[in-house]
Amino acid sequence: MTADPEAGVGERPDAGPPPVRLAGIRFLWGLNVFADQPVAVARLASGPETRTPPPVPIELAGRVAAHLARQALAMPAADDVVSLVRGIADAALARCGAPDSRGVRLRPAMAGPWDVVVPLDHSDTAEAALRMAAGLVAAAGGAADGDAIDAALAARLSALARGWTGWRPDVEQGEIIATCRRLGVRWKRLSYYPDCIQLGEGRRQKRLLTTVTGETGHIAVRISNDKSLTNLRLAQQGVPVPRHRIVQTPAEAERAAAEHGYPAVVKPRDGRWNQGVAVVYADDQVAEAFAAAQDKGGGGVVVEKWIAGREFRILVAADGVCGVHEREAPSVLGDGRATVAELIRRANADPAQVDPADAWSGPIVLLPIVERCLAWQGLGLDRVPEAGRRVLVNPLPFRKYGGTYRDVSDAVHPENATLAVRIARLLELDIAGIDIRLADIARPWTEGPAGVCEVNAGPGIDNIAVTGRKRGVDVPGRMIDRIHPPERRRPLPFVLYAVAPGDEGPARARAGELAAALEARFGWTVAVADPAGVALAGGRLRIPREHGARWAVELILESPEADAAVLVMPQSLLVAHGIGHDRIDVALLADSPWRTRLAEVLESAGTRVLPFRSEVPEVLEALAGSSARPAEIDDSTRSGHRHRLGE
Template sequence: MKPDIQLLRINYLRGPNMWTYRPVLEVWLDLGELEDFPSNTLPGFNERLTAALPALVEHHCGVGERGGFIQRLHEGTWCGHVLEHIVIELLNLAGMPTGFGQTRSTSKRGVYRMVFRARDEQVARAALAEGHGLIMAMINDQPFDVPAAVARLRDKLDDCYLGPSTAAIVSAATDRRIPHIRLNDGNLVQLGHGARQRRIWTAETDMTSAIAENIASDKDLTKTLLKAVGVPVPEGSAVKSPEEAWSTAQDIGLPVVVKPSDANHARGVTLDLRKQDDIHAAFHLADKEGTEVLVERFIPGVEHRLLVVGGRVVAASRGEEFHVTGDGTHTVRQLIEQQLNTDPRRGTAEEFPLSLIVLEEEPVICLDLQRQGFGPDDVPPAGKQVMVQRTGTVSNDCTALVHPEVAHAVSLAARTVGLDIAGIDLVTPDISRPLSETGGAIVEVNAGPGLLMHLKPATGSPQPVGQAIVDHLFAEDETGRIPIVGVAGSRGGSIVSRLVAWLLHLNGKHVGLACREGLFLGTRCVEKRDSSRWDSAHRLLMNRVVNAAVIENDARSILTDGLSYDRCNVGVVTDMGGMEQLADHDIQDADKMFKVMRTQVDVVLSDGAAVLHAADPRLAEMAELSDGEVLFYAEDGSLDAITKHRAKGGRAVFLRGGAAVLAEGPAETSGANLDALLKRFGPGKTDAATLLAAVAAGWALKISPELIAAGLDTFVPDLHLA
């Protein structure tokens, strides 16, 4: 019996980090005795593991081809690496595909750092716990229930991660490189940063009117407004008693529909009612689900759901009825379990387009069965078809069939109610023909509609509804991004950050600043404590008045949390100092420090710039890592790195005669007087290189040399800490 692998430290890196651009779970683990036992020395281990997780054959690992990880297993690899692949495979099986993972040894024998991609911290921690249990069971030849572990992970995923509708919108935003921030444990998500953000809550947006939502929740009022603009709706009215429901049904003409005025998901809706007793029973069902009961003319045809986004129909689904066929032996309840609930489209999680049918929770279905002469425990004759469900089942894509006049009526309905995103329910025998020809009508307008039926239809093609919503919120050339400047280093970072924030302020921006000296909004200090942390910076990105942000980072914050932003316009790296304070992160040589500090350069946007201190040869090496432009700065403009950079037409900032020189290729512009600002700071408070970094960052932001000079002339160091 081998002792357990010890999990020494578990840390969630929420932003770009030394491992990858994405959030990861970093685990420090001690193999203990297992350090002496790679996989090929553990009897039967490889066979047990691949039998438990056969899809491990799909893991390429470092080999780069299918079966690569299996090859590593047989050659002999250490258990930390094996645990990484086990966790990734469990996440794949649970429905959160994960492809990234790494395991690296530390300076202490038997201790490793393992990381894997983690879209949600709680799900990742749960996967780690299951993976840890599985690997120890395989090592010690003990039983382990993989399906049960995967089921637990799926439950955790359902509890913690975004619902399918929200996830589709976020995925579409990511495809357009629009950043996102999850604002609560549910489906409230911010797309974009600062003043350019938009918010979604499932399929509702910050453009969705509260008045429109209230109108949509009142079906009688909705119908009145639609009728006024010429949209076909079924005749009907609100009633207050079963007797009034029967009387109204007679006035309208049978058959009728009885439904609550303000319920969702077809709860309490009973169709095709022709008898007084049935209408009385349907009234009581509807009355339990809403504040008012409606009786409407029954529209013959098929239920449809059309999705309108920004006044345009972007998807449509058609419903279907579900029946069971009697065999003379089984009850209705048993037939439902055998013939309907086994449908792979049905389930209890949000990802399933159809729900499981539980008769105790479906009084409308029970009433429909009763109208056909059956109770749940009755046995239908062999060959007898019994209708079970005909509402709330729109899951067959028919987008391509929608007639233009139907689309016009549906779009008009959404505009009339005032919804930017709406799910329109209509009934028609044929959606490819105008409603005026088929006698079809719009029966309901829904705010915050679910998208799953369009994302995973039972038949037909999925529709890009997430993309449609993102395109509705952001113009084609919008990314939701505000200018972000990231400043990394151990010396002078706060001064660089404050100076750059001041330059942006003079350039007309409402600037958020998070640095060691505090948290600032504009020129106002809102928090006098070290704010060079992930949570402080994130507050700026969530602030709707901030249209530019300057954020200081050091190596420890990158190692502890990752960067607070996914990409930045300007990334400044001042130095690679501070390594002596990072022994707890096993940063003990310049190469490891390089990997940490390059994170700031890795996230520079292609139309942005990396600002690097050319006097440090290792920082100059980072130039090739930048997706954007590179600006070098140094006190000495004759440095080899600057000379070669200028020879290629690059930009650089250096010191000459006490003033900053802004050079682009052979051209030079004399800029700010640094000597005067150094005197205002006072002896030993800063140095010229630090001020040059701020000048270079301002120039990278396309701030004019004249405004940069004015900014340095007017910057008062102590005033900004008041």
């Protein structure tokens, strides 16, 4: 027998009445009457209708516990079938790293005895966890086939984990999100493209795909991704770069390396993440390096001259240097007694070297390049270097091979900072990660060997963020401050007309008057939304893809044309599905059974609640005192108006 995924986990259509069934799931977005955060609410019901959930029968508890144990999940403590469903959903969410109901604070007198409430970080994950938990209890209570229940439960848990893993922010997004939270910068993942983060709201937004901003042009990214074009562009403008040649065959690579002189660097023309990069010391090493580079990129292979010195990553954003770290290649210090192999073993066993307090490092990895590098120095793993001799183990300074990253942001010479900013401008990059080899970052680049190895249009920030934190430097914070400065962080003003039946027409008229007043006084483009659509910039958009006000709020927040928003929404919709946003500046609530509860929710979030019949001047006065109120209308608007709100 196979499990019917629609009927529940392993549920058999001909089984007896289940102890509990799923009556429905609804999502409450933004501020809502149920909880202190967006939530998914599952309404359960019992086969034989009862007013309160029945206790968990001993036999059912045993069966559920056995099914969970076979999936390495513990049986939750539960007094009744509803708390059992909640506990199973929480266990599944916690196992895949998603928030569970233990972090939700319910508002008084809203959740009924048959409701299961979980956080709404990701709607698909929340719904999947609730359906899986309710389905398991229903199937186990209905005495469905045990093997079918196990198979369906395993499939649903696996799908749940895949869905959450695919949606949750990656390391780079996580750094940006954590920085925004720390700085109080409003952010969101785009509703239609979650890989992209939007800083700010409406017209004041800035979009980031990793560290590529919306202002970065396609041509700039293409040139930066091509190491040869980058080299040529910078060389034309007098920027120091190593001599290089594009090669198509191993023989061409050998000739180029011999012309440049050894050691030489072999790498993909369009490679990323240091993949396929090799340093060669002799002709017989070139063919292997060429094949590795060709395997990791396209468009040919680059052979370039090795630049002596130390390697640094400089992060530039919006014409300013945000952070610099040095990439120290792995090395050991001879003592006149131990072999190189023993010195490496000691280094890897020393926490002070593998995990230094002021830097980020890792164990030295023994790769074929290690023996070649040692041979170039007249050594081998079994040789004993003299006391005090610094032995380079691997010329590639990457942490994954044992390199050490150390923040030097506050040691950068002004001329080197100026060079880095100029490089980003030449390539027209809003954010750039510049890898450069210098004798010393604290001395002008003109005083010694110097060369830009490559420039990254979407540089990773996790490494430079970690090294900065180890020395008290907030590199991601500096980046956010430059690309999205404080003067552009004011939230989009939102006014809400929460209407009761019969009030829709007058409320729409007053909303139109308010929008016209804001546009006339400040030159704002005001979005006006109701359940049927959004009027914005002279058009009306009718795309209600889901219940509630959320679809309208999402559209307005992500619109680069919106300066403010006025919502006209039925109170029944706001109660059922949430207000759709985590903040409202001014709300006007019609009289209804829900008015008091909605007012409590809004006022607890800092909303100014006005009488429903308030005139436009009163709304403008209230808006002037809100957190979204600009001291002046800044350059983010298209108008030359410089009035203050309330004047």
